[in-house]
Amino acid sequence: MGVPFTFIHAADLHLDSPFKGLAKVPAVVRERLRESAFVAFRRLVELAKRENVDFVLLAGDLYDAADRSLRAQLRLQRALTELAAAGIQVFAVHGNHDPESGRQAKLDWPEHVHIFRSGDVECRPAYTRSGELAAHVYGISYPTPAVTENLALRFNKKDGAPFHLALLHANVDGSAGHDNYAPCRLEELTASGFQYWALGHIHDRRILHEYPHVVYPGNLQGRSIRETGAKGAYIVTVSDAGSVLMRFKDLADVLWQEIKVSIEGIEREQELKNRLMQAVEELRKDADGRPVIVRVQLDGRGALHDRLLQPAVVEEWLDELREWLGAPEEADAWVWPESINVRTGCLLNLEEAANEEGFLGELLRQGLAAGGQAEQSKELLEQALDRLRSHPKVRDWLQQSSPELRAEWIRRAMELSVSLLREDETA
Structure with missing residues (x-):
């Protein structure tokens, strides 16, 4: 039997992400996005204090680049110092975006913060806020950006703790669309004897296995239209008997979304305008007061298909949709249409x-x-x-x-x- 404890599992902060390809967006949209990763991390710190968690796990890619900006490093230091002052331990590893080989400022980190080094897997004790041993936390950082070794094979449990957590930035079972760094197999993780694998690298939220738990929390803030929907972290509560309860918390500052609008059954542009506005307003209502960047996909078969294929017509629809929604400078909860894609079909069989x-x-x-x-x-x-x-x-x-x-x-x-x-x- 152990002691009950609670921790937060987050990953892929990508602090100071440049958000490329924003040259043509309004300045207020561009600046909100550039600050969004910091805001999401700020929300994580507030969540940890509000929930009285015992410790926080950060599973790699704390920064967006190997040569991390001074601004990102100073803000991370300030946030982790605040957690330490609240009696919350922090355990972190570096991933492929922010390996140890990158340029780093010489900063002092609080005693309650431990950033695992590369080389060998380390084991560190994690305590409850009342000082009882809750678990052993194991981790290893990337020495360089491209790590092709199966780092999971280096993890071995050490006696002396009731619960064992492994902190790793890795690609499990070769997940498509992600660089195959620190590749490993799910069966290797589940057979290792660890009760919880706190993973990073995959930006989608995934629970690959339960008991033992193998978990990707996804990133804190979407960085492109490929990263849509809620983004955040897991609050994980472990009972004295070892049962695990997970709660996801959406912490994103700006939402990226894709919506589909059908042209079926309509013959007039006015009807399409009405459908577009209704879909976007529903999106705004569901955003909980946050700004949204949206890609609209027109689909279905209908009489407007041929007209939508005319040169420059889609760009005209996009310009007008932006005009109808108003300038982002005029509201905090703005919606910015990123693009309109036509995936419609003609009525012809x-x-x-x-x-x-x-x-x-x-x-x-x-x-x-x-x-x-x-x-x-x-x-x-x-x-x-x-x-x-x-x-x-x-x-x-x-x-x-x-x-x-x-x-x-x-x-x-x-x-x-x-x-x-x-x-x-x-x-």
């Missing part, structure tokens, strides 16, 4: 049109045939994108794209072709 005689029918027959066969669809796209294949990202996309995705792109190309050919006929 391609399968029926493929039975027609002539060029259009033949084009559709070949397209439908290619879309239904994996190898043929890949060959058709490679031919269509031949001039672009020298570009590494295009080449990788062709290699990695699924048959379903290729079929979808071929279908959309056919619909665009139909729209353009019909436009020529009526010109």
Whole structure:
């Protein structure tokens, strides 16, 4: 039997993230985003004090860059000093964004703060606020940005504590879309004897396993449209018998969201405007007073499809939507449309049109045939994108794209072709 205790598990703070690609957004949006990671971390500190947690675990990428800014280092020092003054221990590791090899200012850290070094896995005692031993915390930092070794294999429990927590920045089971640093397998973690693996690196919130717990809390603040929805940390309560209760707390300062608006059943632009405004206002209402950056996806099949494909039409819709919503300077809870993507379809039944005689029918027959066969669809796209294949990202996309995705792109190309050919006929 142990003692009950509570801790916060957070990761991927990315303090002072530059938020690239913001040159064309209003200054108030740009400045709010640049400060958002600090605000989210400030909320984490306030949460730890309000919940009277015993300690905090930070699982890597505290800073956004190896050569961390002085501003980020001083703000982290101030926040951790505040936690230490409240009797809250902090255990942290460095990840691939902020390895030990990066440039660091010479700063003093409070006694209650322990940042694990690279080299060997360290074991440190974690205490309750009343001074009782709660757990052993183990961790190791990245020495350099690209660590390809399975660091999880270095973790070994030491006797003397009722609960054992492992703090690691890693990619479990080769999660797609993330650099495969410190790669390890879930079965290795669950068989290690540790009761809780506090992970970082994956920016999505994931509980990979329970008893033992293997957990990614995600990052504190979304940094792009690829990181949508609530972002924050877990409050973890452990009973004296070792049972684990987890509560997620949304700490993000700015929300990134994607919404879908269908054109089905509408024929007039006014109806589309009404749907867009309704969707965005619902988004604003659900944001709990926080600003939102949103990407709108138009989907469904409808009469407006051909008009949405006209040159510059989508940009006009985007400009007008921003105008209707008002300037971000005029409200704290602003909504900024980042882009509008058109994924709509025409009302024409391609399968029926493929039975027609002539060029259009033949084009559709070949397209439908290619879309239904994996190898043929890949060959058709490679031919269509031949001039672009020298570009590494295009080449990788062709290699990695699924048959379903290729079929979808071929279908959309056919619909665009139909729209353009019909436009020529009526010109």
